Amino acid sequence: MSKRIDINRIKDNLFRYVGIGCTLFGLLMLGFFLYSVLREGLPRLNAQFFSSLPSRKPEEAGILIPLFGTIWVMVLTSLISIPLGVASGIYLEEYGKKNRLASLIEINITNLAGVPSIIYGLLALEIFVRILGLGKSLLSGSLTLALLILPIIIVATREALKAVPKTIREASFALGATKWQTTWFQVLPASAGGIVTGVILAISRAIGETAPLIVIGAMLYITTLPSSPMDDFSVLPIQIFNWLSRPQKGFIINATAAIIVLLAITFILNGIAIYLRNRWQKKVKW
Numbered sequence: 001m002s003k004r005i006d007i008n009r010i011k012d013n014l015f016r017y018v019g020i021g022c023t024l025f026g027l028l029m030l031g032f033f034l035y036s037v038l039r040e041g042l043p044r045l046n047a048q049f050f051s052s053l054p055s056r057k058p059e060e061a062g063i064l065i066p067l068f069g070t071i072w073v074m075v076l077t078s079l080i081s082i083p084l085g086v087a088s089g090i091y092l093e094e095y096g097k098k099n100r101l102a103s104l105i106e107i108n109i110t111n112l113a114g115v116p117s118i119i120y121g122l123l124a125l126e127i128f129v130r131i132l133g134l135g136k137s138l139l140s141g142s143l144t145l146a147l148l149i150l151p152i153i154i155v156a157t158r159e160a161l162k163a164v165p166k167t168i169r170e171a172s173f174a175l176g177a178t179k180w181q182t183t184w185f186q187v188l189p190a191s192a193g194g195i196v197t198g199v200i201l202a203i204s205r206a207i208g209e210t211a212p213l214i215v216i217g218a219m220l221y222i223t224t225l226p227s228s229p230m231d232d233f234s235v236l237p238i239q240i241f242n243w244l245s246r247p248q249k250g251f252i253i254n255a256t257a258a259i260i261v262l263l264a265i266t267f268i269l270n271g272i273a274i275y276l277r278n279r280w281q282k283k284v285k286w
Helices: 002-044 047-051 064-095 100-112 117-131 138-162 166-174 179-207 211-215 236-244 249-283
Strands: none
Touching: 002 249, 047 064, 064 100, 064 138, 064 179, 064 236, 064 249, 100 138, 117 138, 117 211, 138 179, 138 211, 166 179, 179 249, 211 236, 236 249
């Protein structure tokens, strides 16, 4: 027995060291990547880079149009996906009946969260671009990305609602509250931190997607700022892809600078998600 305990302790220590080693290796690779990007791209970040239109000359090219396109897409995608995703999660968790159909829907939603993004692009190309006639517009791109992150928001909402203790619901019912009053005034405030975190992380994923937008025909080169949801558009990931495909060194530097901007947006959104989650955990105690 003593020998077996010693062997198990050795295995535990070995696993711990292997885990630490893998973690350090991943952090070193990430640090090397960030260092390389920052070293090449930081000198290019200036007012001219943010305020200039695309150009065939790398020293004159900027990210004004794709940056505005990214903001447009992020706002429209949020307006479409957040109400639908949160409402669907609330219905499935709080109001839907627990039967075989509900289990089938839950399994399919979970599976949809792992479908490759290009599949959503092909679906959107047929439905939004061709059948509905929305063309290569901001609205088509936003609807595509909304479909992409909708399963993620639904799953995050349901998991946040599941984390709320049943005693809160039972206490609310005992005081005479209705189902909707219990959900709106008790369950949702208690689960808001998890829901907001899931929503922000889903939007962070949508910002970095390129494949579905290329499939529906997002423009690689446009010279006018989008002013309505039906205008042509470009986004930062597509602009980065365009610059990286060119042989000139100047465009490679532009791409690394745009990567820094995209990383900054992603890190800010993830930071906001972490802050809100920690704040809600301190505020809500059961």
